[in-house]
Amino acid sequence: MRFISIKARVTIYFTLMMLLVVCLVMGTILIAGRGVMSDSAEGTLLDVVHDEIDDVEYDGGYLELDDLDFYRHNVYVQVYDAAGALLAGAGTNEFEGSSEFRNGEIRQVEIEGGPFLVYDLFVPDDHGGVWLRGITSADNDFSASRVITILALILLPVLVLITAVVGWLIARRAFLPVRQITDTVDAISDGDDLSARIGLRRGRDEIHKLAATFDRMFDRLEQSFNSEKRFASDASHELRTPTAVILAECEYAKQNAKSAEDYAESIEVIERQAKRMSELITKLLSITRMDQGTHQAAFERANFSELAEIVTDETALASGKAVEVKKDIEGGIYANIDVGLMTRLVQNLVENAIKYTPEGGHVAVTLRRDGGELALSVADDGIGIAKKDLPHIYDRFWQADASRGADRGSGLGLSMVKQIAEAHGGSISVKSAPGKGSTFTYRMEAGN
Numbered sequence: 001m002r003f004i005s006i007k008a009r010v011t012i013y014f015t016l017m018m019l020l021v022v023c024l025v026m027g028t029i030l031i032a033g034r035g036v037m038s039d040s041a042e043g044t045l046l047d048v049v050h051d052e053i054d055d056v057e058y059d060g061g062y063l064e065l066d067d068l069d070f071y072r073h074n075v076y077v078q079v080y081d082a083a084g085a086l087l088a089g090a091g092t093n094e095f096e097g098s099s100e101f102r103n104g105e106i107r108q109v110e111i112e113g114g115p116f117l118v119y120d121l122f123v124p125d126d127h128g129g130v131w132l133r134g135i136t137s138a139d140n141d142f143s144a145s146r147v148i149t150i151l152a153l154i155l156l157p158v159l160v161l162i163t164a165v166v167g168w169l170i171a172r173r174a175f176l177p178v179r180q181i182t183d184t185v186d187a188i189s190d191g192d193d194l195s196a197r198i199g200l201r202r203g204r205d206e207i208h209k210l211a212a213t214f215d216r217m218f219d220r221l222e223q224s225f226n227s228e229k230r231f232a233s234d235a236s237h238e239l240r241t242p243t244a245v246i247l248a249e250c251e252y253a254k255q256n257a258k259s260a261e262d263y264a265e266s267i268e269v270i271e272r273q274a275k276r277m278s279e280l281i282t283k284l285l286s287i288t289r290m291d292q293g294t295h296q297a298a299f300e301r302a303n304f305s306e307l308a309e310i311v312t313d314e315t316a317l318a319s320g321k322a323v324e325v326k327k328d329i330e331g332g333i334y335a336n337i338d339v340g341l342m343t344r345l346v347q348n349l350v351e352n353a354i355k356y357t358p359e360g361g362h363v364a365v366t367l368r369r370d371g372g373e374l375a376l377s378v379a380d381d382g383i384g385i386a387k388k389d390l391p392h393i394y395d396r397f398w399q400a401d402a403s404r405g406a407d408r409g410s411g412l413g414l415s416m417v418k419q420i421a422e423a424h425g426g427s428i429s430v431k432s433a434p435g436k437g438s439t440f441t442y443r444m445e446a447g448n
Helices: 007-050 142-174 176-191 206-257 260-292 304-319 337-353 387-392 412-424
Strands: 057-059 062-064 077-079 085-088 105-111 114-123 129-139 298-305 326-327 334-338 362-370 373-380 427-433 437-445
Touching: 007 077, 007 105, 007 114, 007 129, 007 142, 057 373, 142 176, 176 206, 206 260, 298 304, 298 326, 298 337, 304 326, 304 337, 304 362, 304 373, 334 337, 337 362, 337 373, 337 412, 337 437, 387 427, 412 427, 412 437
Parallel strands: 326 362
Antiparallel strands: 057 062, 077 085, 077 129, 105 114, 114 129, 298 334, 362 373, 373 437, 427 437
């Protein structure tokens, strides 16, 4: 079966199932039909005999039988006196035990080698009473069963053939989208064209859902591929700049440095650029590990309030910038976190706010319990972010034009913030407007 197409297999399974169903139905009809028709023969015999009771009449002391119907519905009716002598009737009385009468009992006898049903009923009256005997064929249902059997044998192959043809057509039509999916995937694989899409019309069946899933996957692959290309290009650019500065400074020192002060100045420049490269490489390594899932987060129940308090103070002190940092941190808020990663998240948010707030500006760090969640907000009154730039702020190496300057960062901070937030099952959001500052809010489930 491995080498048979799915369409053929579906058709075979469908046909076999229909064959089984048809056989079961036909068998059930035959079995039930025989019983029903047998019961019908006995019921007819009883009905005919009992109907004749009212027609047994006497006229002047003599039995009047003119109104009796001696043959009706394939039932022969005979009338005997109380002593068992035949008075009138149709059919034959030649069978074993014909002289024996059993009141109200149906019995099966053989007449001329065939099975018959006999029913005797005694009808008492003022003149001694009479016996009514009904006789009918016990196998008068055999002809109907035979007709059903013949019809079944004729219809069964026809139904199976029709089922196979219809099953093949249904399977062929149902799997047409699969061929389209296969062709599209082959085209993408062969031509390396990630922009191709299956493009099936919307539908609710599994194949249309599969095609839509493939298209969404291709969208993500194309976005990921383009993002990786941008990432490689931006990373190369970011590393090339400090490398070029270091090489240039080394060349300058070799050719122009005359004193220890000149060498110290060059070493300071080299050290600054080397630190920048080290920071960039560390962030890239952390992002890559989180992307690949090789960074094993060590979650523990920690005091989020205390962490936010300490990290905010240390970050503000390390910035060396004349920006007022206000804190409004609710105490006693705990959460299940990786302390190292969460420290980096808070640090990046506070650093980002301080970096883009001018001297004399303000940064507000707020932590509150909001129902079952904690909400950490970092707000500033700095340069803000344009609405068109908001969708890109979490892209790696992305920076708004207004932020490009001597103090610009690597463009990786917010990307890391988003990754850390998602690793903790939380979310990060931002509200901002040019010239009015920005407010970043991180939310996650809080512990008890």
